[in-house]
Amino acid sequence: MDLSPPVQFDLHRRMVRIRVFEEAAGRLAEANKLPGFLHLYVGEEAVAAGVCAALNDDDHITSTHRGHGHLVAKGGDFNRMMAELMGKSTGMCKGKGGSMHISDLSLGMLGANGIVGAGSPIAVGAAFANKYRGRGQVAVAFFGDGATNIGAFHEAANMACALHLPIVFACENNEYGEFTPRSATMAITDIVDRAAGYGMPGVIIDGMDVVAVHEATLEAVARARAGGGPSLIEAKTYRFYNHHGIQNLGLKYRPDDEVARWKERDPIFTFEDRMIENGTMTRDRVDEIWAGLRGEIEVAIKFAEDSPLPTPDQILVDVYTSMTGAAQ
């Protein structure tokens, strides 16, 4: 149940990597250096870090429109991620996906997704393939509270349970579907209340506590690997910035004191305090880690800025694969 110091450091590093990447992305967006939409993961780092630290490289995840955090937590490369946000040819997706479709199949990250709820059926497919091959891999579907109101989620949850697949449904309940509070869009408060309806266990955890998320995911993943079937983890969390970008656009959809209350529970700072009190970490070491990762981000920004833009002849490339593949 308790985590060794190396595991603690790993969780911490994953969270800080997400934070520095997202804050850099936010700054670049404010400076009009990033085209398109930008959904920042800041505030929810404990979820991606706690979940992905319980996975192997060959386990699969599907993500959401707020997907940078999931890819960073799965080990995503800063340079190629930043280049992708800038639409460069060196980007993770060669400038064809952008923020909302960022992916890295080599890390088992099956894509951020611009369609709310659409990742869950795909995760079911990955889980099916994992069971089919029998190599003990699992799939995790990340999704928000809002996604549990769309049919794709329900179909995926039911099918995963019907087929008894090795999958973990990881709900990031940040209490808002875009700009509308959860209470306006569903008559229940806890997404886990839905789990029993599909025939799987569901548990609530504090999504601001990376240890809690990690403990729960270790159990859920172990269960899935052992053939125990799907489970649902609902992490109560909060996004510190807006639905899209950093600026509030003058929209007042969340009370200031609510935002402030959640920020007091910052998943990274509270974890650092705890580690320091436990004597496994020092303040100086914490500062070094932040400085080191901020340095990596500066390198990534430079890499992205110096990278070439894709040329127009690339528009038609990769619409289709040009070879066939089945055994004959």
Add this chain to the structure above:
Amino acid sequence: MSDVRKLTYGGAFNEAVRQAMEADENIFCAGEDIGAFGGVFGTYLGLQAKFGAHRVVDTPISEQAIVGLGIGAAVTGLRPIVDLMFMDFICVAFDQIVNQAAKLKYMFGGEATMPLTITTGGGAGLSAAAQHSQSLEAILCHIPGLMVVYPSNPYDMKGLMTACIRENNPTIMVKHKRLLGMSAHVPEENYEIPLGKANIMRAGTDVTVIAYGRMANETLVAAEKLAADGIECEVIDPRTLQPLDTDSIVESARKTHKVLVVHEAVKFGGLGAEIASQIHELAFDYLDAPVARIGAPFSPVPFSPALEQHYLPDAASIEAGIRNLVQRS
């Protein structure tokens, strides 16, 4: 004597799937009622008994999740064949087909391959009414990233289904419901008909008729009748609608100078509009008349046989259409 061996259109589909699954363990099938029951059209009969429930999977009635199952499995290394019972049901799964399957590879910068085959039963003529009879292929052809295949006979079915399964792009194999019982020679050995290659079913000099699915067969009937009157039709079945074999079509148009496109989908915005437009763009100077089109009226497919038989094009209406076109010049 293998050269006289006959199979039905549905049987040819089944044999293609069976032979592919024997050759490649990464291939599995999933869909509603396809396991123990063999599919509502019988096209998956016997496969679960042969390959087991883990390779021929009965799913919930969840079209989005069925396609999602295929996508997730395809992108992680399997070669799924997923069945959407009726073509009308693609609408239920449209996000997964259009926004996910078709685009993942592109959005991921080419990293993904999507060897996914979606099979579905299309077409009218069974009094199945407006939600179980549609021909929605034009909508699918409009989506970059998808391939759309629509065989007109048992031989093509086996070869095209084999090609779909081997294809590394998402393909949609449309089985016409009224052709399932059609019987013809199908070789037992495995063979593949390349996707994107049209079939000149009948060579002719006076007029080119482009038709696919059941309409290709109706057109052949009309063509035989017209031949008795000295009108020689060249009948082209594109077989694959996306990518379309424009070269073969344009070549024929340049030869016969008159073209009719026939489909049982509604005429407005149908594939005929695209084919006509391509011919006009690439062979306008060769044409003696504008490309003509025959399609269904702009209404949902009606239920009553009395209405449906008038709704659908048939050999007689195609014959009339050809005569009308030939008289112009």
Add this chain to the structure above:
Amino acid sequence: MSTVGIIVNPNAGKDIRRLVTPATHTSDVTKIGIVRRAIVAAAESGAKRILLVPDTHNLAQRAADGLDAPVEVLDEPVSGSRHETIGAARRFRAEQAGAVIVLGGDGTSRDVAVGWPDAPLIAISTGTNNVFPTAIDGTSAGAAAAFVARGIVPLAVVGHRSKKVVVHIDDRGVVHEDLALIDLAFIDAMFVGARAIWDPLTVRAVVAAVATPASTGLSSIAGRIHPVGRFEPGGVFVRLGPGDRHVRVPLAPGAFTTMHIAEVRPLADGETITMKGQCVLAFDGERERPVSADATVTAHIESTGPLLIDVDHALILAARDRIFDATNHHLTKDSHGS
């Protein structure tokens, strides 16, 4: 006064133990149903005021919605923390409630005891491995609560004084007083994490006020060695570690493990246990408070817990007094002017 208070903990019955054991999930709908039945039964049984407090999940409001009952949802702050329950208990005391129905686990009843140490309590289990609250239907609970609140059934007869573990923590000069109703455990951990305890190797010691072999969780360790009933004085201290005795224990519902017992010490009322060293303190089965290597934790057991109402007994007394007879029943309603 005939005032009944109802507290429902929306977070009970949903934690990680549903993943690591076959523990039951208790949905909002289930909780709303229990509260609704309790409201109806309390009103039917003559309660004049039925007090609720708002909660993060709107369970209280939804339970009362549309009922023809004298329900008041009091204006109390909604924090989503245990302070909601503590505050509700304080408020109910101030409102002179004659009985309180609480839905939750051991931890929820503990919070009531913090807010109102002498609360006359009907504790309904909607949690996981509960010892203090038990499985009581809302219909019975509401009736018993109303009869006690009305004074028809004497609290002195049907209320039984429960125990508590009184905890004193001195951690680098910071002093903190706390309590548990069932058990205090010393957990070999650095983090509160997912709160629940399912890894037997992390349990260092348990101070149990109630130790029954019929329970699950930490108190069952002591319960399977040295049972102490819920109304007997004193308790038991168990230290885990290398020793001669090895006991099979359901550390969570449906999950058995072997615990290695280093020491068992019966505790008289007031007898103090002192522990030192870094650990996480678990109150009534949940990791809650990390303490440093310099901390000194002392604990003793007192019979000063809430007054636990025996619902069966209360309803039997009511039946003997013909309270349920229709004639009496209507007189009762008339006398309350409803």
